[in-house]
Amino acid sequence: MAFNPVKQRPYGEPKEVVARLFEEVGGIPKVMELLDLSRTRVYALAxxxxxxxxxxxxxxxxxxxxxxxxxxxLAALAGGLFVPLEKAEDADWLALAGEASRRNARNIAALMESLSETARSPGEVDQQEARDLLKILDEQLGVLAMQRAKLSLIASGELEDNANG
Structure with missing residues (x-):
C-alpha cells in the first residue's frame, strides 16, 4: 500500500487528534524539529x-x-471541557467581561437562529459549523474562566490590588 500523508481521519479519532496537534504547532517541519524525528516517522504518527x-x-x-x-x-473523553486561559496578569478583566458578554449574546442569538428552521436557515448545524461554533464558545468560556479565577483570588485575599482590573 502506497504511503499517503493526506489520508482521511475520522474526527475525534486518536490519529486525527495527532494530525491536529501537528497543525497547531506549525506543521510537519516544526514537529520534526520539536520531537527530533524524521519526516517519515512524524507522518507515521498521524x-x-x-x-x-x-x-x-x-x-x-x-x-x-x-x-x-x-x-x-482528553477532557471530552473524561466528560469535561478544556478551556485554555489567556494570561490574566495584564488583562483588563472588566473590559474582557463586557466584551465577552456582548459577544456571548450575539453568538447565542446566532446559534439559536441556526438551530431554528427559518427562511434564512434550514434549522440544522453541520459538523464543520458545529466545530466552528465550539471554538467561539470555548473562547468565551475561557474568558469567563479567567475572570472566575481572578475573582477567586480577590475573594480569598490573595489579590489585594483589584482597582485596575
Missing amino acids: DPDSTNEISYARVCTLTEDGATAAAQH
Missing part, C-alpha cells in the same frame, strides 16, 4: 494505517508549544 503511536512525553512537548487538541480530546 497515519491511520500505521501502528506507530505518539508517546505521552511527545504530546506534552507539542502541548507546551501551544497545541491544545490533545487536551481538548
Whole structure:
C-alpha cells in the first residue's frame, strides 16, 4: 500500500487528534524539529494505517508549544471541557467581561437562529459549523474562566490590588 500523508481521519479519532496537534504547532517541519524525528516517522504518527503511536512525553512537548487538541480530546473523553486561559496578569478583566458578554449574546442569538428552521436557515448545524461554533464558545468560556479565577483570588485575599482590573 502506497504511503499517503493526506489520508482521511475520522474526527475525534486518536490519529486525527495527532494530525491536529501537528497543525497547531506549525506543521510537519516544526514537529520534526520539536520531537527530533524524521519526516517519515512524524507522518507515521498521524497515519491511520500505521501502528506507530505518539508517546505521552511527545504530546506534552507539542502541548507546551501551544497545541491544545490533545487536551481538548482528553477532557471530552473524561466528560469535561478544556478551556485554555489567556494570561490574566495584564488583562483588563472588566473590559474582557463586557466584551465577552456582548459577544456571548450575539453568538447565542446566532446559534439559536441556526438551530431554528427559518427562511434564512434550514434549522440544522453541520459538523464543520458545529466545530466552528465550539471554538467561539470555548473562547468565551475561557474568558469567563479567567475572570472566575481572578475573582477567586480577590475573594480569598490573595489579590489585594483589584482597582485596575
